[in-house]
Amino acid sequence: MMAEPAYRIVDRLRIDEAAEINQLIRDLRATPATIEPKYFYDELGCALYGAICQLDEYYPTRTERAIFQANRAEIAAAMGQVDTFVDVGAGDCCKALSWLPYIEPKRYLAIDIAAPSLDTALTKMAPEFPGTEMLGLATDFSKKLDIPPELLAGRSLLFYPGSSIGNFTPDRAVDFLSQMRRYATGGLLIGVDAKKSKARLDAAYDDALGVTSAFNLNALRHINRVIGSNFDEKKWRHIGQYNEVHGRIEMHLEATESQDVDIDGMVRRYEQGERIHSENSYKYSEAEFSAMLRQAGFADVTVWTNEAKAFWVFYAV
Numbered sequence: 001m002m003a004e005p006a007y008r009i010v011d012r013l014r015i016d017e018a019a020e021i022n023q024l025i026r027d028l029r030a031t032p033a034t035i036e037p038k039y040f041y042d043e044l045g046c047a048l049y050g051a052i053c054q055l056d057e058y059y060p061t062r063t064e065r066a067i068f069q070a071n072r073a074e075i076a077a078a079m080g081q082v083d084t085f086v087d088v089g090a091g092d093c094c095k096a097l098s099w100l101p102y103i104e105p106k107r108y109l110a111i112d113i114a115a116p117s118l119d120t121a122l123t124k125m126a127p128e129f130p131g132t133e134m135l136g137l138a139t140d141f142s143k144k145l146d147i148p149p150e151l152l153a154g155r156s157l158l159f160y161p162g163s164s165i166g167n168f169t170p171d172r173a174v175d176f177l178s179q180m181r182r183y184a185t186g187g188l189l190i191g192v193d194a195k196k197s198k199a200r201l202d203a204a205y206d207d208a209l210g211v212t213s214a215f216n217l218n219a220l221r222h223i224n225r226v227i228g229s230n231f232d233e234k235k236w237r238h239i240g241q242y243n244e245v246h247g248r249i250e251m252h253l254e255a256t257e258s259q260d261v262d263i264d265g266m267v268r269r270y271e272q273g274e275r276i277h278s279e280n281s282y283k284y285s286e287a288e289f290s291a292m293l294r295q296a297g298f299a300d301v302t303v304w305t306n307e308a309k310a311f312w313v314f315y316a317v
């Protein structure tokens with residue numbers, strides 16, 4: 001007899017599937033064309049993101065980890081008792097692993113659009129934390145963060161590391177922070193990338209090994225599977241550059257030759273040099289992001305950083 005898995009995943013992915021697909025088709029046919037960053041994260045995309053985090057050039061992951069390590073006890077004391085630890089955009093759940101032994105929550109809730117990643121991570125984690133109830137919520141939170149109330153018990157801490165908040169425009173980021181605040185009875189622990197030199201940022205998002213390029217191009221393969229389009233990734237190239245005016249990294253896919261692509265039964269011509277905008281990653285000063293947290297309704301904001309002030313870890317309640 002097969003043993004019951006020691007975790008449970010609630011699948012809310014299919015709820016708005018038709019609307020999501022229509023939106024994707026509209027975005028690809030539009031000029032300029034865009035792709036929402038959530039389309040990076042099929043199984044290969046999740047693995048490529050894991051590889052990006054190990055690159056020398058990609059400082060955010062190791063800088064955030066170092067800030068957590070250097071301030072673990074102080075951050076844990078600020079957060080106080082946590083009953084439900086909610087990992088928003090959990091991916092492989094690696095970052096939560098370092099917190100769970102400290103916090104010992106009654107429940108861990110990992111939320112992500114990539115259901116297979118949740119499954120793999122929770123399978124591994126459940127036996128390691130027998131005293132913590134392990135839950136997954138497979139959902140797309142890009143339009144709205146909707147957490148069924150029965151998945152939250154007691155004081156809930158929302159954990160949103162990796163500067164994923166940078167994928168939203170500043171207005172939408174404030175809106176998403178407000179949405180998280182509704183659930184964050186035990187506060188929000190969030191990692192945010194700091195503004196820094198263009199050279200350092202450009203290298204982080206266009207690495208020498210081409211891993212970020214593969215991550216960006218893989219979105220086209222994922223989209224082909226989702227809507228049956230016929231993008232040929234060999235006819236596109238990765239662009240990842242810091243836009244100093246907007247204070248954001250922009251990732252684009254640029255057509256290396258003119259081409260026709262079948263998108264849901266209609267041909268879209270992309271001219272050579274035309275770009276599909278696939279991601280923004282906004283960078284913030286400490287003052288800018290503190291102000292956004294307050295605008296979202298958080299009254300009490302504490303920040304930790306490293307000596308170079310390369311990354312911020314905020315706890316807001």
Ligand SMILES: C[S@@+](CC[C@H](N)C(=O)[O-])C[C@H]1O[C@@H](n2cnc3c(N)ncnc32)[C@H](O)[C@@H]1O
Pocket residue numbers: 037038041046049088089090091092093095111112113114139140141142161162163164
């Ligand atoms: C940049 S990774 C961060 C992973 C991990 N939290 C970390 O900091 O290393 C972003 C994660 O958010 C998930 N994600 C992206 N867009 C999402 C969406 N709209 N809804 C739910 N999850 C999403 C991705 O699948 C991915 O696991």
